[in-house]
Amino acid sequence: MESIPEKKRLILESTMALIRERGFHGTTMSLVADHAGVAAGTIYHYFRGKDELIRALYAYNSNRIRTVTAEAIASGDTRKQRFLNTWYRLYEFYIRNEAVLPFFEQYLNSPYYSERPSGQFRNPLFRLLQEGIAAGEIRVIKPELLLMLVFGGVSSAAKLKLSGKVRITSTDLRDVAEAVWAGISSGEKAKPVRARKSGVKST
Secondary structure: OOOOOHHHHHHHHHHHHHHHHHHHHHOOHHHHHHHHOOOHHHHHHHOOOHHHHHHHHHHHHHHHHHHHHHHHHOOOOEHHHHHHHHHHHHHHHHHHOOOHHHHHHHHHOOOOOOOOOOHHHHOHHHHHHHHHHHOOOEOOOOHHHHHHHHHHHHHHHHHHHHHOOOOOOHHHHHHHHHHHHHHHEOOOOOOEOOOOOOOOOOO
16 A cells, blocks of 8 residues: 555544544534644645545545455465455454444445445455456356455454454354355365465555
């Protein structure tokens, strides 16, 4: 993920925290400035207004997820291992960054979200699914739908954990991830894939 100025990152993170508490309408530029500890003029140095700031926050989080996914897929000798790595690391990302999922839910159900193809289909996991289908290792289902199934499962598990209502162990996570893989797998023997170097850049 391309590095961004620290003040810009702080503004984005502060905006996300406020949106979690107050929603889009209740989050004002002055509140963001106070929360981030910067002058209002600093925000306008990076963003022309609130709408641009919120759209930039969506891009910021989407890029973070693509980076996490790319790093996970860069390890493992089989598609199954890379899939499981991605599941675990996405789950950990959501747990460490509790405001991300609430932000996505609000954004995707708001006028900010257009009907144009989502950037998530540039996610490295999407390509992994496509490759698995082409190799006969993953069931022939539209990869767009498979991607929604995977992300939906990971986010639901993370929300359940964050709610504190259910104790989720590492064994539980492994069992769920294995069950999802079993559901999308064609049942063919896993084929080794060429190992990639770590630090792959997301696109």
